[in-house]
Amino acid sequence: MSEDMKSRFRALRDRIIELQYRHLNDMQRKAVLTTQGPLLVLAGAGSGKTTVLVNRIAHLLKFGCAYGSDYVPRDLTPQDIASMEEYIARCQDSGAVIPLPERIFALLRYRVAFPGSILAITFTNKAAKEMKERIVQLVGEAAYDIWVSTFHSACVRILRREIDKIGYSRNFVIYDDSDQLTVVKDCIKELNLNEKYYDPKEIRNLISRLKDQMKGPREYVDEVRGQFREENIGRIYQLYEAKLKKNNALDFGDLINKTIELFRLRPDVLDYYQKKFQYILVDEYQDTNMAQYILIKMLSEFHGNVCAVGDDDQAIYGWRGADIRNILEFERDFPSAAVIKLEENYRSSQTILDAANSVIQNNRGRKPKRLWTQRKHGDKVRIYQAYDEHDEAEFICRQIKDLMQQEGRRAGEFAVLYRVNAQSRVLEEAMIKYGIPYRIYKGLRFYDRKEIKDIIAYLRVIVNPADDVSLKRIINVPKRGIGPATIEALEGAAAEMEESIFGVAIDLDKNGVLSGRAAASVKSFVDLIMRLIALKDTMGIVDFVHTVLEETGYRSELEREGTMDALARLENIKEFISAAREFEEANQGADLVDFLENIALVSDVDEVGEDESAVVLMTLHSAKGLEFPVVFMAGLEEGLFPLARAVDNPDELEEERRLCYVGLTRAKQRLYLSYARNRTLYGGSMLSMPSRFISEIPEELVEPAIGGYAFEFGDSGVKKGTSVDPIVSFNLPGKVTKEKTGPSPRFALGDKVLHQRFGVGTVVAMDGEGADLRIQIAFEQGGIKKFMANLAPLKKL
DNA sequence: CGGGGCGCAGTTTTT
DNA sequence: CTGCGCCCCG
Numbered sequence: 049m050s051e052d053m054k055s056r057f058r059a060l061r062d063r064i065i066e067l068q069y070r071h072l073n074d075m076q077r078k079a080v081l082t083t084q085g086p087l088l089v090l091a092g093a094g095s096g097k098t099t100v101l102v103n104r105i106a107h108l109l110k111f112g113c114a115y116g117s118d119y120v121p122r123d124l125t126p127q128d129i130a131s132m133e134e135y136i137a138r139c140q141d142s143g144a145v146i147p148l149p150e151r152i153f154a155l156l157r158y159r160v161a162f163p164g165s166i167l168a169i170t171f172t173n174k175a176a177k178e179m180k181e182r183i184v185q186l187v188g189e190a191a192y193d194i195w196v197s198t199f200h201s202a203c204v205r206i207l208r209r210e211i212d213k214i215g216y217s218r219n220f221v222i223y224d225d226s227d228q229l230t231v232v233k234d235c236i237k238e239l240n241l242n243e244k245y246y247d248p249k250e251i252r253n254l255i256s257r258l259k260d261q262m263k264g265p266r267e268y269v270d271e272v273r274g275q276f277r278e279e280n281i282g283r284i285y286q287l288y289e290a291k292l293k294k295n296n297a298l299d300f301g302d303l304i305n306k307t308i309e310l311f312r313l314r315p316d317v318l319d320y321y322q323k324k325f326q327y328i329l330v331d332e333y334q335d336t337n338m339a340q341y342i343l344i345k346m347l348s349e350f351h352g353n354v355c356a357v358g359d360d361d362q363a364i365y366g367w368r369g370a371d372i373r374n375i376l377e378f379e380r381d382f383p384s385a386a387v388i389k390l391e392e393n394y395r396s397s398q399t400i401l402d403a404a405n406s407v408i409q410n411n412r413g414r415k416p417k418r419l420w421t422q423r424k425h426g427d428k429v430r431i432y433q434a435y436d437e438h439d440e441a442e443f444i445c446r447q448i449k450d451l452m453q454q455e456g457r458r459a460g461e462f463a464v465l466y467r468v469n470a471q472s473r474v475l476e477e478a479m480i481k482y483g484i485p486y487r488i489y490k491g492l493r494f495y496d497r498k499e500i501k502d503i504i505a506y507l508r509v510i511v512n513p514a515d516d517v518s519l520k521r522i523i524n525v526p527k528r529g530i531g532p533a534t535i536e537a538l539e540g541a542a543a544e545m546e547e548s549i550f551g552v553a554i555d556l557d558k559n560g561v562l563s564g565r566a567a568a569s570v571k572s573f574v575d576l577i578m579r580l581i582a583l584k585d586t587m588g589i590v591d592f593v594h595t596v597l598e599e600t601g602y603r604s605e606l607e608r609e610g611t612m613d614a615l616a617r618l619e620n621i622k623e624f625i626s627a628a629r630e631f632e633e634a635n636q637g638a639d640l641v642d643f644l645e646n647i648a649l650v651s652d653v654d655e656v657g658e659d660e661s662a663v664v665l666m667t668l669h670s671a672k673g674l675e676f677p678v679v680f681m682a683g684l685e686e687g688l689f690p691l692a693r694a695v696d697n698p699d700e701l702e703e704e705r706r707l708c709y710v711g712l713t714r715a716k717q718r719l720y721l722s723y724a725r726n727r728t729l730y731g732g733s734m735l736s737m738p739s740r741f742i743s744e745i746p747e748e749l750v751e752p753a754i755g756g757y758a759f760e761f762g763d764s765g766v767k768k769g770t771s772v773d774p775i776v777s778f779n780l781p782g783k784v785t786k787e788k789t790g791p792s793p794r795f796a797l798g799d800k801v802l803h804q805r806f807g808v809g810t811v812v813a814m815d816g817e818g819a820d821l822r823i824q825i826a827f828e829q830g831g832i833k834k835f836m837a838n839l840a841p842l843k844k845l
Numbered sequence: 846c847g848g849g850g851c852g853c854a855g856t857t858t859t860t
Numbered sequence: 861c862t863g864c865g866c867c868c869c870g
Contacts, residue, residue: 172859200860224860300860335859368858468856470862493858527846649860669857691856707857730855731861 053129054120060132061156064148065115067139069103072096079355079388080104081115083327086348086382088375089357092419093404093713094395094675097357101329102179104355105166105194106186108327112160119158128155163193165326167347170198171335173650175673179331195325199340200300200649203307207298208645210317214310216296219641221508221515222648223292223299226496228252230517235287241280255285259301260337260369262308265289294548296514304339311346322350333358333378335370345381354382360415361408364669364707366699376413393419393713395675397426400719403745404712410744411702419713431742432722432753437471437683440724441478443753444680447720448484448663451678459485460660463676465668465711467689470729471682472665479663487659489666495647499606499617500624504647506596510580511640513550516542520549526605529569537561538570550577576600589632589643593625668711679715681708684723685736708741720753 069077076096079089080103091097113119132152139146148156170176176196183191195202204222212218223231232248232255258268265286272278292299298306311318328348330336333356336344348354356378363372379385393401401419408414434440444464451457464475472488479486494500502525505518513519516539524530535549541561542552552559553574556567580599584592597603603621606614631643664676668689683689689708694700712719723738742750799811 170859175859198860222860225858303860332859364857365859367856368860470855473862531846667857669859672859693856703857728861 049120049124053124053126056129057120057124057132057155058118060129060136062115063136064132064152065111065156067136068145068148069107070139070145072099072103073390073392075388075390075392076100076103079390080107082386082388083108083113083115083353085352086378086385087355088333088378088382088385088387089355089390090375090387090415090417091357091359091390092393092417093359093362093710094393095390095419096392096394097331097390098175098179098182100390101168101331101355101357102182102186104329105168105183105191105327108161108166109163109187109190110160111156112158114156114158117158121155124155128152161327163190164195165324166194166329167202167325167327168194168196168329169202169331169344170196171332173198173201175331176201198649199336199343200303203303203343204645204649206307206321207303207310210310210314211306213314213317214306216293216298216306217512219296219512221295221297221512221518222303222645223297223517224495224648225252225256225300226501227297227517228255228288228299230521231288231291232284234517235284235291238287239280239283241284245277246280246284251281251284254281255288256299256301257369258285259299259305260339260371262305262339262342291516294514295516296512297517301339304337304343308339308343308346311343318346319350321347326351327353327355329355329357331357334360334363334372334375335365336374337369338371338374341371341374341381348382352382359417361411361417361706362672362710364672364703364710366703376415389415389417391417391419393421395716396421396713397423397717399425399428399749400712400715403429403719403749404709406746406749407705407712407741407744408709411705413702427718428751429745429749430718430720430753431750432720433738434722434724436726437474437724437728438478440682440722441475442482443722444475444682444720445478445482445484447680447753448678449482451718457677458660459663461677462663462680463671463674463678463714464663464665464680464682465671465714466665466682467668467691467707468683468729469667471688475665475682479665485662487662487664489664489670494620494623494627497617497620499620502602503593503596503621503624504644506580506600506602507593507640507644509550509577510584510596511644513577513581514548516549522600523549523570523573526601528573529565530573531566534562534566534570537566550574554578584640589638589640590625590629592640593628597621668707671714672710675714675716677716678718678720679711680720680722681711682722683727684721684739684742685727686739687734687736688727688729689739689741705741708739721750722753 065081066077069080072080073096076099079087079100083104089097089100091100107115128151131149132155135146135149135152168176168179170179176198180191180194180196183194183196195205197205207216207220208218211220229248229252232252233243236243236246236248236251258264263271265282265288268285269279269282272282292302311321325347328344328351330344335358344354344356356375358375360372360375363370363375366372374381379387396404396419398421401421405418432440432443434443448459448462451462452459466472466475469490472490476486476488495504502522505521508515508518509522520535520539523535538549538552538561541547541559542549545552545559552561553570556562556571556574562570576599580596583595587595603618606618606621628643631646632638635642635646668681686692686695690701690704694704721742723736723742725736727734727736
């Protein structure tokens with residue numbers, strides 16, 4: 049075969065492969081076709097990164113490493129060249145992707161990937177599921193063997209097979225953060241420390257963060273040597289680790305760290321997985337922590353094909369241990385990495401993107417990016433200055449109603465985003481008042497409910513009787529006469545004998561730890577558990593859950609209670625059972641261990657944003673990854689967003705700004721930003737300045753929303769003379785006219801005043817002067833309220 | 846052991 | 861203003 053023909057073939061091959069991805073933009077296509085070596089895809093918001101990931105995986109399965117390679121099939125004929133040319137011509141004429149003729153397809157493929165050699169990591173199970181579905185659409189059933197999962201699921205999958213090699217039993221249970229908290233509390237108690245000085249939540253979080261950085265108790269203690277309190281925390285951590293180990297339990301951090309430990313201790317195991325995973329893809333790379341980075345680094349060592357996709361501007365989980373340096377330093381960590389930026393946005397109007405670009409530009413230490421779109425500029429960003437949070441909420445509701453009426457929008461097209469969950473209540477009340485269907489998406493997980501945790505604890509004990517934490521939870525639920533003293537005796541004996549509580553309880557006859565009535569109660573509990581253990585493999589999961597509920601008396605107890613609360617719990621249990629049924633149907637042959645694992649790792653019982661008929665209310669964090677035609681961002685006030693505690697910490701402030709960026713880029717068509725001058729939060733009221741993020745948006749991109757109170761942007765949240773200029777300045781015709789924003793009327797103590805909202809009242813206190821005059825008014829109805837005299841809609845009577 | 850009262854804290858939460 | 865955790869009393 050002539051060199052000429054070879055190079056002709058390569059050129060045609062590459063051209064044909066490119067044509068397969070003509071529906072992608074140039075950068076997306078490049079990301080799909082760059083299969084060899086490390087690759088960082090910086091995917092801006094709405095830039096189609098999932099499309100890239102999915103197509104990339106499909107491409108690996110279909111064409112392997114053909115593109116750009118030297119490979120030329122041996123049996124290539126001049127005829128083939130001709131038909132390749134003809135195919136290209138046909139494609140170009142039709143403008144569509146014509147199915148590849150069999151022969152050409154065969155010529156193009158080179159070292160195609162096995163599904164089992166691809167590992168695709170996502171951050172949520174939902175994302176994993178969606179990705180898998182989309183891959184199935186492209187390549188069919190081959191997709192089932194691809195490892196598309198979260199870090200945690202992938203690690204569990206490995207550990208279930210191999211963890212016995214590092215001294216755990218393979219039926220380990222997974223502790224979620226509330227289990228962690230229980231253990232931490234136990235530790236504090238056991239060490240005779242005071243929960244006042246050793247806040248369990250704080251310590252739980254610290255332990256998690258340490259694990260994210262792969263720091264064990266030893267490393268921590270070394271670090272804090274000489275600091276009394278920290279040393280004690282180190283002791284708590286140490287004990288915590290011992291307890292988990294003893295209970296044969298792993299927490300979320302362990303899932304990653306034990307996998308790393310396994311790989312370090314057993315090079316043969318590492319070798320197997322390194323060779324297995326020829327291609328590794330990591331989505332949301334900006335949210336990875338150090339341990340996860342190390343894991344990826346280890347796994348990719350052999351083949352070196354890591355594709356990290358993410359957006360440093362959307363890194364909003366630093367407080368959860370995510371380390372933004374992972375994405376910023378990818379090129380250093382993976383030398384010779386290619387970097388591709390996806391900046392074309394398919395979601396928002398240019399105006400919205402410009403606003404988002406302007407805000408995020410104020411962050412240092414980011415990868416320069418600028419989102420753009422081929423779409424129209426669209427509407428300006430509307431800003432509403434509300435008198436207070438009620439006014440703000442009502443504005444949002446009025447606006448939603450108007451848009452539904454005038455533009456025929458459905459409720460599902462709107463999202464209201466806020467910084468803290470506490471903001472949702474007022475919004476919710478307004479939604480009710482205006483008769484707008486809404487859904488609040490709260491982080492409250494279904495599985496966190498007491499009754500569900502109880503059932504789960506039963507199931508865990510049945511699977512793993514060494515699980516003291518779960519055992520203690522249910523040993524006396526429902527009441528069966530095993531009080532705190534009894535439990536303490538069992539626990540003490542267990543510690544002494546280096547046994548689990550259940551291990552002690554099962555041997556009461558021999559060890560004589562208890563006697564009399566307590567012993568009898570414990571014995572019957574042990575019998576109950578033994579009976580259930582014997583039954584667990586004789587029936588399906590759903591039947592077994594029913595059996596547990598009957599045998600333990602849990603259900604009858606609730607039925608007996610008969611209160612509203614008990615009924616709600618029974619409802620939740622029903623829901624749990626239907627979740628179990630769903631799981632059973634979707635996973636034929638899965639056992640109880642699998643089910644429990646699913647519970648621990650999968651939180652989203654109900655899907656977000658699937659409901660077309662309701663406005664969705666959620667925090668900015670929860671909104672990540674979603675999009676809505678109309679977005680309201682509420683509470684853009686200094687002190688709330690950015691949060692007060694973030695303003696004097698540059699890193700935290702930047703994270704707040706990224707959060708703002710995430711919020712802005714959720715909007716497809718319309719974007720509203722609002723803030724309240726008077727906000728009551730947590731019982732205390734505060735006077736707030738508009739968020740600096742508002743003033744970071746150029747004036748020409750914004751306009752005041754109708755009906756707001758006049759505002760002048762000299763009062764931007766940032767002091768004059770700092771980097772942010774007070775840029776927006778206009779007055780609105782609206783509820784409040786200029787006279788009311790000018791020099792405040794001279795109020796005196798005892799004056800009767802009329803407030804637009806609260807009606808008639810009497811001035812009872814004054815503080816400050818001029819524009820800063822604060823005034824307290826006792827209303828005839830509604831009590832005493834505080835105002836800024838020159839802002840409040842007040843009239844002297 | 847359960848309920849009521851008190852005191853206190855109170856970002857964000859993919860696993 | 862909530863929600864909870866804890867303590868005390870019946």
